Amino acid sequence: MLLGCIGDDFTGSSDLGNTLAKAGMRVVQYSGVPTGPADPDVEAGIVALKSRSLPVEEAVRLSLEALEWLQEQGCQQILFKYCSTFDSTPEGNIGPVAEALARELEADQVIFCPAFPAAGRTVYQGCLFVGDRLLNDSGMENHPLTPMTDPDLRRWLALQSTVGVGHVPAATVWQGADAVRDRIAAESDAGKPFVICDAIRDEDLLTLGAAADGAPLITGGSGIALGLPENFRRQGLLSPEPPVWEGQVGRVAVLSGSCSRATRGQVAHHIGLGEAALEIDPREVLAGTFGAMDAAEWVLGQDGAPLVFSSADPRTVRAVQAEYGTEEVAHALEEFFADLARYLVDGGVTRLITAGGETSGAVVEGLELGQLDIGPEIAPGVPAIRAGEDLVLALKSGNFGAEDFFDRAARMLGDEG
Numbered sequence: 001m002l003l004g005c006i007g008d009d010f011t012g013s014s015d016l017g018n019t020l021a022k023a024g025m026r027v028v029q030y031s032g033v034p035t036g037p038a039d040p041d042v043e044a045g046i047v048a049l050k051s052r053s054l055p056v057e058e059a060v061r062l063s064l065e066a067l068e069w070l071q072e073q074g075c076q077q078i079l080f081k082y083c084s085t086f087d088s089t090p091e092g093n094i095g096p097v098a099e100a101l102a103r104e105l106e107a108d109q110v111i112f113c114p115a116f117p118a119a120g121r122t123v124y125q126g127c128l129f130v131g132d133r134l135l136n137d138s139g140m141e142n143h144p145l146t147p148m149t150d151p152d153l154r155r156w157l158a159l160q161s162t163v164g165v166g167h168v169p170a171a172t173v174w175q176g177a178d179a180v181r182d183r184i185a186a187e188s189d190a191g192k193p194f195v196i197c198d199a200i201r202d203e204d205l206l207t208l209g210a211a212a213d214g215a216p217l218i219t220g221g222s223g224i225a226l227g228l229p230e231n232f233r234r235q236g237l238l239s240p241e242p243p244v245w246e247g248q249v250g251r252v253a254v255l256s257g258s259c260s261r262a263t264r265g266q267v268a269h270h271i272g273l274g275e276a277a278l279e280i281d282p283r284e285v286l287a288g289t290f291g292a293m294d295a296a297e298w299v300l301g302q303d304g305a306p307l308v309f310s311s312a313d314p315r316t317v318r319a320v321q322a323e324y325g326t327e328e329v330a331h332a333l334e335e336f337f338a339d340l341a342r343y344l345v346d347g348g349v350t351r352l353i354t355a356g357g358e359t360s361g362a363v364v365e366g367l368e369l370g371q372l373d374i375g376p377e378i379a380p381g382v383p384a385i386r387a388g389e390d391l392v393l394a395l396k397s398g399n400f401g402a403e404d405f406f407d408r409a410a411r412m413l414g415d416e417g
């Protein structure tokens with residue numbers, strides 16, 4: 001294993017897997033820290049944690065465990081992957097996890113760059129944009145768990161960090177990798193070892209990737225990985241043979257716990273296509289009057305690509321959170337989707353599409369899927385995944401995918417894969 005990655009959620013980890021696999025690396029995503037050694041032909045290993053919204057100490061502990069395992073596999077470089085919308089709170093977890101990893105790796109210059117231009121995320125003047133909107137005006141300010149209310153990443157990361165936060169402006173990135181390295185070193189010398197890097201095009205991310213050659217620790221969205229495989233390829237370390245992908249026949253189901261704008265559009269579109277859809281009321285789940293078994297029975301009685309969703313608009317989400325508590329609602333729904341996924345796979349579903357990072361994490365953990373092989377891209381940031389002989393998955397980030405994503409994923413995971 002050359003590149004060791006720690007993902008703070010499951011969709012984000014598969015997004016990273018997609019980038020690395022497209023660039024020709026053999027990638028495996030692990031659910032949590034594995035107990036045994038990795039297959040020897042894995043070139044990039046991603047330990048997916050569900051640590052984005054955990055208490056800080058727990059996120060740090062899990063990330064350090066992941067680091068230890070990746071180091072045991074011989075990784076030369078560590079990448080900490082977080083969301084391209086920098087999902088975090090003023091307490092963490094991006095800053096504290098990065099600090100712990102940097103301490104362990106003795107890294108005194110650490111790149112931070114969530115940019116992912118293919119999905120509309122760009123960083124300019126230290127601020128994060130989603131399309132033509134600043135982050136705090138993109139819908140992310142209403143996220144159920146990590147509302148992003150400040151687009152200035154230097155300010156937001158500084159709130160979460162005990163070390164200084166510097167900046168590499170776009171003008172420096174455009175001068176090339178050497179200029180970036182010089183600027184990062186200067187920021188570090190000035191007491192700012194954490195450096196937010198501007199990037200508005202894939203070329204900028206390739207420059208940052210080249211500048212990161214040999215760095216013990218890099219952090220970012222999946223975009224920051226664009227340029228990394230080339231560093232290993234140049235050294236003749238990558239296998240020339242891409243892995244082969246085969247689709248999966250059988251029943252399909254879509255589970256959506258994401259309340260993000262893009263997902264809500266996909267839910268509406270899927271219903272508009274005439275597919276069967278079942279909306280979950282969190283109150284009924286919390287009260288125990290409607291459970292995963294009820295939903296499973298409904299799904300298994302449908303044709304096509306049935307959808308079970310709790311996706312709701314911000315006002316509805318806020319109302320139920322105010323009534324029952326944010327964590328209580330999230331926990332109940334995630335448990336519901338995890339149980340539902342188990343019943344569905346037991347009932348013969350072989351193609352499972354999940355929307356939402358926390359939701360997907362709960363499902364993958366609920367299914368106890370240890371190793372996920374990353375296949376071809378379904379949409380930017382979302383690969384097809386094989387989770388064993390009879391099960392394929394698409395773990396969609398809340399904000400990713402075009403309106404027809406669910407239908408497209410069902411087809412690509414199947415015979416058209």
Ligand SMILES: Nc1ncnc2c1ncn2[C@@H]1O[C@H](COP(=O)(O)OP(=O)(O)O)[C@@H](O)[C@H]1O
Nearest residue numbers: 144257258260310312330333356357358359398
């Ligand atoms: N109707 C709802 N009301 C309140 N919370 C919800 C509702 N539906 C889903 N949630 C919770 O909101 C969170 C959405 O997060 P996640 O699954 O990561 O989606 P995204 O990828 O869009 O961030 C989950 O914890 C989920 O259980």
Ligand SMILES: O=C(O)[C@@H](O)C(=O)COP(=O)(O)O
Nearest residue numbers: 011012015083084357397398
């Ligand atoms: O970088 C991204 O946007 C994704 O890779 C990601 O992390 C997704 O997280 P969710 O939006 O919570 O699914």
